[in-house]
Amino acid sequence: xxxxxxxxxxxxxxxxxxxxxxxxxxxxxxxxxxxxxxxxxxxxxxxxxxxxxxxxxxxxxxxxxxxxxxxxxxxxxxxxxxxxxxxxxxxxxxxxxxxxxxxxxxxxxxxxxxxxxxxxxxxxxxxxxxxxxxxxxxxxxxxxxxxxxxxxxxxxxxxxxxxxxxxxxxxxxxxxxxxxxxxxxxxxxxxxxxxxxxxxxxxxxxxxxxxxxxxxxxxxxxxxxxxxxxxxxxxxxxxxxxxxxxxxxxx
Numbered sequence: 001x002x003x004x005x006x007x008x009x010x011x012x013x014x015x016x017x018x019x020x021x022x023x024x025x026x027x028x029x030x031x032x033x034x035x036x037x038x039x040x041x042x043x044x045x046x047x048x049x050x051x052x053x054x055x056x057x058x059x060x061x062x063x064x065x066x067x068x069x070x071x072x073x074x075x076x077x078x079x080x081x082x083x084x085x086x087x088x089x090x091x092x093x094x095x096x097x098x099x100x101x102x103x104x105x106x107x108x109x110x111x112x113x114x115x116x117x118x119x120x121x122x123x124x125x126x127x128x129x130x131x132x133x134x135x136x137x138x139x140x141x142x143x144x145x146x147x148x149x150x151x152x153x154x155x156x157x158x159x160x161x162x163x164x165x166x167x168x169x170x171x172x173x174x175x176x177x178x179x180x181x182x183x184x185x186x187x188x189x190x191x192x193x194x195x196x197x198x199x200x201x202x203x204x205x206x207x208x209x210x211x212x213x214x215x216x217x218x219x220x221x222x223x224x225x226x227x228x229x230x231x232x233x234x235x236x237x238x239x240x241x242x243x244x245x246x247x248x249x250x251x
Contacts, residue, residue, distance in 0.1 A: 001052065001078065001101070001103070001105070001106075002050075002052030002078065003025060003026070003027075004105065004106040005052070005078070005101065005105060005131075005135055006019070006027070006028060006031060007028045008105070008108060008134045008135045009131060009134055009135075010028045010030045010031055011028075011134070012130065012134055016032075017030065017031045017032065018031070018032045018033070018034065018040070018044075018046070019031050019032065019033045019034070020033075020034055020035075020036065020037055020040075020065065021033065021035070022035055022036065037064045037065045037068065038064075040068060044068055045068060045069070045070045045073075046068055046069055046070065046073060047069075047070055047073050047074075047127075048069070048073055048074050048075070048076055048124075048127060049062075049065060049066075049068070049069050049073070049074075049075045049076070049091070050075075050076050050078070050131075051075055051076065051077040051078065051079055051087065052078050052079070053079055054079065055079045055080065055081045055082040055249055058077075058079060058082050058086060058087065058090050059090055062075070062087065062090035062091050063090055063091075063092075066090070066091040066092045066094070067092075069091065069094055071094070072121070073094055073095075074094055074095040074096065074097055074119075074120065074121075074124045074127070075087055075088070075091045075094060075095070075096050075097070076096075076097045076098075076099050076127070076128065076131065077096060077097070077098050077099070078098075078099050078100065078101065080100065080151055080155065080246065080249060081148075081246055081248075081249025081250045082098075082249075082250065083098075083144065083250050084096040084097070084098055084115060084116070084117040084144060085117070088117060088119070093119075094119070095116070095117055095119035095120045095121070095124050096116075096117050096119075096120075097114065097115065097116045097117070097120060097124060097125075097127075097128045098113075098114070098115045098116075098144070098147050099112055099113075099114055099128060099131055099132060100112060100113040100114075100147055100150060100151055100154075100155055101132070101135055101136070101155075102154045102155045102156075102157060102158055103158040104136065104158065105135035105136055106135075108134075108135055108136060109136050110135045110136035110137070111136055111137045111138075111139065111154045112131075112132040112135065112136065112137070112138050112139065113139055113141050113146065113147050113150035113151070113154065113155075114128045114129070114132055114138055114139065114140045114141060115140075115141045115142075115143075115144050115146070115147045116128060116140075125140075128140075148243055148246035148247055148250065149243055151242065151243070151246045152239045152240075152242035152243035152246060153239055155242075156238075156239075156242040160235070160238060161190075165186050165187070165190060168186045168190075169182045169183055169186045172185055172186060193207075208222065
């Protein structure tokens with residue numbers, strides 16, 4: 001995810017980016033790379049540090065790099081489950097922002113939740129907005145708990161969508177279609193419906209009802225799918241489970 005976001009951010013222009021990665025990442029044109037912070041010029045100072053590591057590596061990754069952040073700079077973390085307080089503490093007390101994008105950010109169609117601690121300045125928040133909007137929609141949250149909830153709803157959301165698409169494709173194949181045609185049918189149906197929803201202000205229930213005539217084929221199918229409310233229950237359970245896990249990771 002970090003690499004995909006970097007490509008989008010580089011395209012903003014006017015920003016100098018240095019990537020610290022012990023591997024040999026394939027970087028977009030315009031980004032510099034060093035293997036370790038020890039390879040940075042010791043007088044180098046950055047306006048912001050973007051943290052793209054697993055939560056359990058925060059205490060290892062941040063402290064050596066924190067000295068390269070300006071005193072009035074900030075750390076922007078995309079590490080799920082790591083609180084702003086933990087990130088700020090590891091960085092020596094500078095302002096911490098949390099940016100939680102989801103997978104479609106890779107193609108510029110993501111939705112990101114944003115949260116900033118009390119130390120954040122107007123410039124820090126503007127940076128967060130710029131980074132979020134570069135990869136899709138950005139939503140500011142005033143309560144950090146909502147970051148965990150948006151992680152469950154949007155961050156994990158593509159997993160729910162792809163799982164539905166997977167089972168949808170299998171059902172289409174069971175109707176006699178080959179896998180290639182079934183996949184195309186599912187993708188175009190889902191993409192077309194979402195494109196329609198973006199242009200139409202009607203709610204999802206109204207859109208559904210507009211093609212579901214009484215006694216028709218769609219009504220029969222929808223009733224079989226969720227007539228007993230089991231889909232509602234499963235989706236609520238999915239979001240609750242994802243949220244609980246996000247809270248556990250935050251500690």
